[in-house]
Amino acid sequence: MKQAIIKVENLGKQYKKKQALKGISFEVQQGEIFGFLGPSGSGKTTTVKILTSQLIHTTGRVQVLGNDPGRSRRPAFLARIGVLTDNSGLYDRLSVLDNLVLFCRLYGVSEKRAGAVLEAVNLSGDGKTPVGKLSKGMKQRVTLGRAILHEPDILFLDEPTSALDPVNSGRIRETLLEMNRRGTTIFLTTHNMQEAEQLCHRVAFLNNGELSALDTPQALRLRYGDRTITVTTREGSRVIAQNEAGADEVSALMRSGELLAIHSNEPTLGDIFVQLTGRGLE
Amino acid sequence: MLSMRRFKAMVAKEWKDGIRNPHILLNAGMPILLALLFAQKDGDPADLTFLTVPILVAISITGAFVQAAMIAEEKEKNTLRALMLSPATKLEVLAGKSATTVLFALIVIAACIVISGVPDVNIAYLAILSVLLLMIFMALGTVIGLIARTASESSIVGLPVLLFFIFGPIFVPDLDVPVLMNVIRWLPSQQYVVAITELHRDGAFGSIAGQMLNLLAWTALTGALCFLAYGRQRFDK
Secondary structure: OOOEEEEEEEEEEEOOOOEEEEEEEEEEEOOOEEEEEOOOOOOHHHHHHHHOOOOOOOEEEEEEOOEOOOOOOHHHHHOOEEEEOOOOOOOOOOEHHHHHHHHHHHHOOOOHHHHHHHHHOOOHHHOOOEHHHOOHHHHHHHHHHHHHOOOOOEEEEEOOOOOOOHHHHHHHHHHHHHHHHOOOEEEEEEOOHHHHHHHOOEEEEEEOOEEEEEEOHHHHHHHHOOOEEEEEEOOEEEEEEOOHHHHHHHHHHHHHOOEEEEEEOOOOHHHHHHHHHOOOOO | OOOHHHHHHHHHHHHHHHOOOHHHHHHHHHHHHHHHHHHHOOOOOOOOHHHHHHHHHHHHHHHHHHHHHHHHHHHHOOHHHHHHOOOOOHHHHHHHHHHHHHHHHHHHHHHHHHHHOOOOOOHHHHHHHHHHHHHHHHHHHHHHHHHOOOHHHHHHHOHHHHHHHHHHHHHHHHHOOHHHHHHHOOOHHHHHHHHHHHHHHOOOHHHHHHHHHHHHHHHHHHHHHHHHHHHHOOOOO
């Protein structure tokens, strides 16, 4: 049985005038890709900052890799996590390779690893380019490369593909899935529902500092779907309820040979979020 | 505990970045330019001002402003957060920056000495006095870098330090303002100039014991201030 690598119990964070987190609880299992979804200002970044020892929580309990991130011995703890933040934090005057080599040395991994990481983020031809001359998307890929350089046990990613084109987004997702297959647990914060559906084993919805739902994407779709199907005949498409009358209707269409296509009507994660919170994810 | 591996990584990064940073190169170049200007001026070769001022300016400007610019830029570009999310500790980051500042300072001091000449004093005592003064200005530079939000702002925040600590001992003695002179006489920069003058006159350690004590007190005071300010530095509240 897999063990919880992140444990959060009644986590609260009070800023001067705003309560950013209102007692949230969840666990992330080892080897899981966990999606933390919510609109801007919902408390996602605050949660990640607490989990990565950048911020001290006000109430509740947090354990990451068996340690309280705010009180753990920092170098040992930080060597086991990787963080991709929304702000690149790269040295513009240094080359891409120099940026990565610095962190290879700080983490104590072979400098050859920098080359492998450049390959993974599709920047192998840009190693000698000063970071200041890169596009926003390329910088984001360097930052991701830096976060995975030391093959962390847990990878915290904040909108990892937000500035990327579809080709590079796809490549980055493949890299993340490959890392996950090799055992890295991934904590993904995003408001890209499609990305969450493609990558995450489970997702949590965060709204105004509270968790609205937590389950697998499939379970959420089934729970919050309206249990209808869309059938297409030569006369067009129509929605049929999944009940006895609907079954008779579909059966009749099949027997008559009129049925051309049949699709289940599952809501997207975005639809479910709106249904639960009354607000969108953007 | 300081990890030598991470310390060396920080020094290598700071050096590579520093020699490409116009702001740092300007701060390091200014004392050399000043030494060149001083060398053009007709002065009495026995007047120690011509020998001590370029070294004083080299130590103070390089020590304070190169250090301040390096720290302020880490905050400005959000790179300090990335470093703090790595196993590098705050002490290793500060030690890496300080070692690089020392490297810059040594190069600038050497250039200034080549231009201005070596004061005719005991070199060992001169080195001890210079090291103490460099530590004081690096500690002040760290505090300036922590106060400033950007590298450019560090020049503005550091301006009072520049005027008071560096130009005070150079110009105030000629102004004949006793009140101001009473303050200036306690500054480490003034004590440094006085100590070198005393060394030139007497040559014995006893003649500079008072100035040495003053510099040691300033080192302890600014060092404590620096570690207090740096220790309280947070990414978020």
